[in-house]
């Protein structure tokens with residue numbers, strides 16, 4: 001039996017947990033066993049990365065958490081705000097492709113989730129302005145997507161995910177297509193945002209370096225069907241910055257995470 005539950009925190013024992021997956025599996029209709037069994041508990045406000053080989057089920061895990069797909073077995077629980085109804089069900093999703101509407105402005109792209117939730121334009125405006133300011137795009141509100149660089153388009157996508165003030169931000173390889181300099185900059189800006197907003201972030205990446213730089217916890221998954229190979233806590237002086245990126249501690253964490261990933265591409269037994 002699968003069970004997808006939205007808990008308000010007062011029930012379901014999820015007071016401190018944002019997301020809880022218990023013995024979750026996912027088999028697609030074509031017979032592909034994509035995931036699991038997977039157990040994962042993410043406390044509120046934590047920034048975790050899911051790292052694993054291509055096709056191990058990382059995107060599937062995000063889709064299950066977002067309620068875009070149902071597990072084949074097991075339980076997915078997501079804690080929600082109490083009281084105020086949340087457009088977007090309290091979850092913001094950022095994909096690798098910014099998927100912006102090319103025919104309209106940055107402002108209208110960011111307003112879309114509020115529009116879909118029936119929020120009137122004059123009520124939405126202040127929230128759109130806040131979201132644009134949070135990603136440094138105030139001056140580009142009236143620009144069209146074609147006028148933006150790849151990094152700026154990704155900022156619009158991030159603003160669009162933030163505009164509903166979700167509790168949880170799911171990010172599926174958002175910076176994978178960007179050049180390294182833009183990626184580093186967006187990494188830093190994302191960390192600044194996270195420190196200010198303290199949302200729960202579940203960040204999918206293929207990059208060991210990115211996962212260690214960004215997250216408090218790196219969850220390394222096995223090859224398909226994805227299970228947890230290692231769960232590594234990254235403890236360092238906050239706030240993180242270039243000093244961390246070039247430190248011996250950072251290199252050491254990267255080595256540990258790479259070692260945990262190794263069996264999934266070398267076929268070795270798990271240590």
Ligand SMILES: Nc1ncnc2c1ncn2[C@@H]1O[C@H](COP(=O)(O)OP(=O)(O)OP(=O)(O)O)[C@@H](O)[C@H]1O
Pocket residue numbers: 028029030032033034052053054055056057058059060061224
């Ligand atoms: N809708 C679907 N129907 C059938 N199979 C699917 C579907 N979505 C994903 N799969 C398969 O499930 C497995 C896991 O896919 P998923 O996209 O979750 O992996 P991933 O770890 O995110 O991959 P990548 O890192 O390459 O993006 C893959 O083998 C994929 O082909």
